[in-house]
Amino acid sequence: MSLLTRHRIILPVVSLALLLAATFYMQPRAMSYFGLNLLFNLAVPIALATIAQMMIIMVNDIDLSLGAFVSLSACVTATFLNDTPGIGLLILLALILSYALMGAVIHALDLPAIVVTLGMSFVWGGLALFILPSPGGASPGWLRTLMTVKPPFAPMAVVAAIVIAAVTHLLIMRSGIGTVLRGVGGNARSVARAGWSVLKLKALAYGLAGLFGVLAGMALVGLATSADANIALRYTLLSIAGVILGGGEFTGGKVSPTGAVIGALTLTLAASFLSFLRLSPDWQIGAQGAILILVLTARLVFRQKGAEA
Amino acid sequence: MTPLARPWLWSWLAAAAAFSLTLGLTSGRGASELAYAALSFGAFAAIVGLGQMLVITLGPGNVDLSIPATMTLAATLALKGMSSDPGTAFMGLAIALAVGVGAGAANYALIFLLRLPPIIATLAASLIYQSLAIWSNRGLRIKPPEGLADFATGRVLGLPNVAWVGLLLAVAVWVVLERSIWGRWLLATGQNLRVARLAGVPVERVRATTYVAVAVFASLAGYLLASFSGGAALNMGQEYLLMSIAVVVIGGTSIAGGNSNVPGVWGAALFMFLVVSMLNSYGAGAGVRNVLTGAIIISIVIAASTRRART
Numbered sequence: 001m002s003l004l005t006r007h008r009i010i011l012p013v014v015s016l017a018l019l020l021a022a023t024f025y026m027q028p029r030a031m032s033y034f035g036l037n038l039l040f041n042l043a044v045p046i047a048l049a050t051i052a053q054m055m056i057i058m059v060n061d062i063d064l065s066l067g068a069f070v071s072l073s074a075c076v077t078a079t080f081l082n083d084t085p086g087i088g089l090l091i092l093l094a095l096i097l098s099y100a101l102m103g104a105v106i107h108a109l110d111l112p113a114i115v116v117t118l119g120m121s122f123v124w125g126g127l128a129l130f131i132l133p134s135p136g137g138a139s140p141g142w143l144r145t146l147m148t149v150k151p152p153f154a155p156m157a158v159v160a161a162i163v164i165a166a167v168t169h170l171l172i173m174r175s176g177i178g179t180v181l182r183g184v185g186g187n188a189r190s191v192a193r194a195g196w197s198v199l200k201l202k203a204l205a206y207g208l209a210g211l212f213g214v215l216a217g218m219a220l221v222g223l224a225t226s227a228d229a230n231i232a233l234r235y236t237l238l239s240i241a242g243v244i245l246g247g248g249e250f251t252g253g254k255v256s257p258t259g260a261v262i263g264a265l266t267l268t269l270a271a272s273f274l275s276f277l278r279l280s281p282d283w284q285i286g287a288q289g290a291i292l293i294l295v296l297t298a299r300l301v302f303r304q305k306g307a308e309a
Numbered sequence: 310m311t312p313l314a315r316p317w318l319w320s321w322l323a324a325a326a327a328f329s330l331t332l333g334l335t336s337g338r339g340a341s342e343l344a345y346a347a348l349s350f351g352a353f354a355a356i357v358g359l360g361q362m363l364v365i366t367l368g369p370g371n372v373d374l375s376i377p378a379t380m381t382l383a384a385t386l387a388l389k390g391m392s393s394d395p396g397t398a399f400m401g402l403a404i405a406l407a408v409g410v411g412a413g414a415a416n417y418a419l420i421f422l423l424r425l426p427p428i429i430a431t432l433a434a435s436l437i438y439q440s441l442a443i444w445s446n447r448g449l450r451i452k453p454p455e456g457l458a459d460f461a462t463g464r465v466l467g468l469p470n471v472a473w474v475g476l477l478l479a480v481a482v483w484v485v486l487e488r489s490i491w492g493r494w495l496l497a498t499g500q501n502l503r504v505a506r507l508a509g510v511p512v513e514r515v516r517a518t519t520y521v522a523v524a525v526f527a528s529l530a531g532y533l534l535a536s537f538s539g540g541a542a543l544n545m546g547q548e549y550l551l552m553s554i555a556v557v558v559i560g561g562t563s564i565a566g567g568n569s570n571v572p573g574v575w576g577a578a579l580f581m582f583l584v585v586s587m588l589n590s591y592g593a594g595a596g597v598r599n600v601l602t603g604a605i606i607i608s609i610v611i612a613a614s615t616r617r618a619r620t
Contacts (some may be wrong), residue, residue: 126599286440
């Protein structure tokens with residue numbers, strides 16, 4: 001078992017390292033503080049969104065509304081949080097609570113999460129359009145400063161990724177409540193028999209997803225300095241891909257926060273790598289798909305080796 | 310089983326409610342125009358929905374996210390092949406269907422050979438189809454041949470031709486599901502894959518044909534949509550990703566698989582169009598419209614599920 005768990009994290013690390021090496025080979029100038037910052041700049045919001053998706057996948061559900069939710073959080077950040085911080089903060093808190101409520105309703109009424117989140121994606125998207133009918137808004141100054149700060153030794157994006165991975169690793173893999181949460185995905189009934197309220201645990205998992213979704217929206221505004229209602233729609237699929245790239249499984253509560261962050265970094269880097277390749281823009285999206293398939297194929301090979309050993 | 314417990318009823322009731330609420334505003338004027346528009350636009354959602362329904366019936370985790378990309382690729386290649394020449398409509402159809410078969414086979418190959426979860430496999434494959442479409446399209450907008458465009462926008466016996474195609478397909482799918490061995494195999498596979506395999510159902514063959522079928526449906530919808538709207542566009546399939554899943558679920562098909570519902574798909578497809586036109590006619594902006602659409606989808610799902618639990 002320990003062999004398998006160790007394998008689970010090796011593959012994401014190796015694929016990121018290989019991709020990074022290939023990028024440096026193509027463009028040696030990227031091997032610098034400034035270069036790394038450019039390469040991974042957009043990884044922070046994607047990593048946060050991937051963690052949010054991971055919280056949902058951890059309890060055996062899937063969230064199709066995440067992209068719309070991150071867009072909505074970005075719109076709130078660029079408008080209310082900038083103009084009237086108090087109200088903005090309240091709205092963001094309400095968004096997190098409504099995510100927790102969504103989890104509770106899904107569990108209490110035994111609804112399919114894929115459908116409820118699909119419906120909610122319309123709601124989030126509509127609210128975002130309501131707040132910001134046309135692209136605009138501005139990033140709060142402190143957020144802009146935070147996202148563009150230049151720490152010593154390693155660029156902001158790398159430091160942030162390490163911090164996100166460390167915090168979520170402690171929360172999900174090391175803490176008691178994290179273990180119980182993963183247990184909900186593994187076997188909800190036995191968790192319930194052990195005296196836990198699965199309703200509250202699911203609400204907590206969704207609430208955590210909401211929290212990281214909001215953080216993703218804020219980080220995105222800090223980088224982009226403005227927002228629009230469609231700013232993060234592609235995050236829904238990116239975040240699912242990131243979780244799976246990072247060694248997570250759709251069922252059984254088998255997730256890895258560190259892996260998810262690395263998966264998000266890999267996806268971001270794949271885009272940069274392809275532009276270095278001077279690939280025709282027509283093929284950039286397709287090549288991203290090919291990289292995704294390639295990494296997942298490698299996972300298959302690894303898993304078979306793990307089973308043999 | 311009382312009539313109220315029939316899951317497809319809810320989508321038809323909802324569609325009827327949206328229809329009458331819209332007409333309530335105009336005090337009955339424009340009823341036939343509204344119905345005609347709903348049938349035309351609903352047909353595309355119904356066709357992709359029927360395909361998605363088959364895949365979702367296969368059981369948890371089965372869903373095809375490559376529908377929009379397949380639609381776009383099939384439409385682009387078909388229109389390019391026809392290059393607006395008269396009399397090439399059937400050749401174009403053949404190209405589109407061939408694209409569908411190819412895309413479906415590729416999707417299934419990824420799922421079966423690489424053991425990828427279907428969500429990820431179809432997602433990754435859709436990125437490649439999208440690239441192919443971009444590469445072959447190059448921003449050109451080729452008009453469909455005149456005869457084909459006339460067919461796609463025309464009507465027979467008062468019903469839009471595209472609706473006839475959608476209705477015929479729905480009947481065909483219904484017959485296959487209810488009366489053929491393959492349909493029974495599909496339902497058995499969706500209810501319990503292991504049991505079906507032990508009972509001698511060729512499970513992998515059923516899965517393969519299902520993934521090919523959904524892609525063929527998507528490519529047909531793309532071909533018709535491009536002919537209907539005067540050309541293929543790269544984003545033409547976009548809204549059909551969520552739409553295909555929404556009509557299946559609102560239509561009363563179980564998301565857990567093993568239980569499909571053909572009439573419900575059509576009811577839900579009509580409803581999805583009518584609810585937007587209802588909100589439009591009440592003067593709701595894009596934001597409010599989306600919020601209400603989402604709220605309505607969720608309440609229908611809740612209503613249908615509590616209903617199911619009671620029976």
